[in-house]
Amino acid sequence: MNNELIKVQTNEQGDQLVSARELYKGLGIKERFSLWIARYKDMYVEGVDFTSVGLPTVVNNGAVRTLQDYKLMVDMAKxxxxxxxxxxxxxxxxxxxxVEKEHKALMADPRMQMAMGLKSAQMMLDHKDKIIEEMKPKAVFADAVNTSKQSILVxxxxxxxxxxxxxxxxxxxxxxxxxxxxxHKSGSQCNRPTQRxxxxxxxxxxxxxxTNPDGSIRLTFTTKVTGKGQQYFVNKFLARDDQMKIG
Structure with missing residues (x-):
């Protein structure tokens, strides 16, 4: 809108966001930024009402320093x-x-909804290779889960x-x-699972x-991995860059 007082950005989901540092400056706050924002962070939910971000800033000697900033939902900023x-x-x-009223009117326009849909589809196409690659371990893991119906040997x-x-x-x-x-590493419990x-x-x-030849009874213990354990270990090995190194 005209006469922009504080910059309001719109993300890919259509949410309106405000930089906490720009809001701080726009309100003319005198106390230190970290003290000011800490008071409000406790009142809201991170990941829902705001997210933590870095703000690259050029300092006096020309070096780039990253300042702590937050992207606030416009409701929180308001x-x-x-x-x-x-x-x-x-x-x-x-x-x-x-700004919010103008944004809602704009988003209600069918042409804008179509444009947003096309933009989302284009982003999916642009990142399709990455998405497919990220899905591979999950697909393989799903196959592992399907085999995890009963306990198995190590x-x-x-x-x-x-x-x-x-x-x-x-x-x-x-x-x-x-x-x-x-x-367990040693003793009579060696290779048996720890209680934890x-x-x-x-x-x-x-x-x-x-039954021994002399009629006495001998007990043996076999370690078995449950279905939950199979899922846990397959996931653990795949998560470490799909190639866990064991020396």
């Missing part, structure tokens, strides 16, 4: 202006109301991980699980009894 309780604050609030988990693109054998996987605290990860539902221990 409320802050009103809470300032000054003549300037009322002017800024009225300005935001006028050796079978190694095969499952390998099938999903990260080559690892049974022995190296056992070593990884011991080194990272999932399994049993409680989390990643492992279970199958107990079997065998």
């Amino acid at each position: 409320h802050i202006a009103m809470m300032t309780k000054t003549t300037k604050g009322n002017q800024v609030r009225d300005y935001f109301i006028a 050796g079978d988990l190694a095969k499952l991980i390998s099938q999903n693109g990260v080559k690892i054998g049974q022995n190296r996987l056992f070593a990884y699980l011991r080194d990272n605290g999932y399994l 990860y049993i409680d989390q539902g990643l492992f279970e221990v199958k107990e079997s009894s065998h």
